[in-house]
Amino acid sequence: MNHFKQTVALKEVSCFALHGWYPEEQLIGNHFIIDLETKFTPLVIDDELSNTVNYEDLNTIILYEMKKTQKLLETVLNNIILKVIKLYPFVETINVSIRKLNPPMEGQIGHSFVKLTYNASAQ
Template sequence: MTSKIIIEDLKIYAYHGALPEETLIGTYYLLNVEVHADLWKAVGTDDLNDTINYAEINDIIHNEMKVPSKLMEHVAGRILKNIKMKFPQVSFIKIRITKTNPPMTGEMHGVSVEIENQF
């Protein structure tokens, strides 16, 4: 059985970007993270030890967003790797990071990078 845990539109202020001013000024990012694992045991036990603790995933996301990077791909990769290390039972991870105010011409909701990996 595969179950999903999805963190939706987590809003974090961070300092990522290839341009020097992006690492000084910062902007809001929206993060969506989806993890798959067999969580059937938790259905019956009602025990946090039998599932994926999404509060710990949230901590991983916040910790990695604190580390300034030039590329959102790099940040997403670090988040993915740390989730898999913390929760080896995860069989799939998808991460989308959206920069809400990219330094580009035109009006938009943002620019996103999405990576996923199946284990």
């Protein structure tokens, strides 16, 4: 039995996008930082991994979903998770978060933050 867990992740992927609840946000846009982490049980056969996650694929998924304007950041995160699961059904856990830099609110706010977690064992 394999007791190892492998993590493949991208941290601090920076994007400019038009996400936001208010129409003005969807016109002027904002800067976002995305973190995406996957965990799974690696399977090594004859000194090669038979299942792993390609972080280039993760980057492609993030960039694709960031181009599609959404009102809710939760929708963006959910879409990212669904695409990762479809491409890599063996992934056991996915954590994805997004930070909106300088959200348009009163006061000095560094960023807003939304995180979504998928756990295959909870299904």
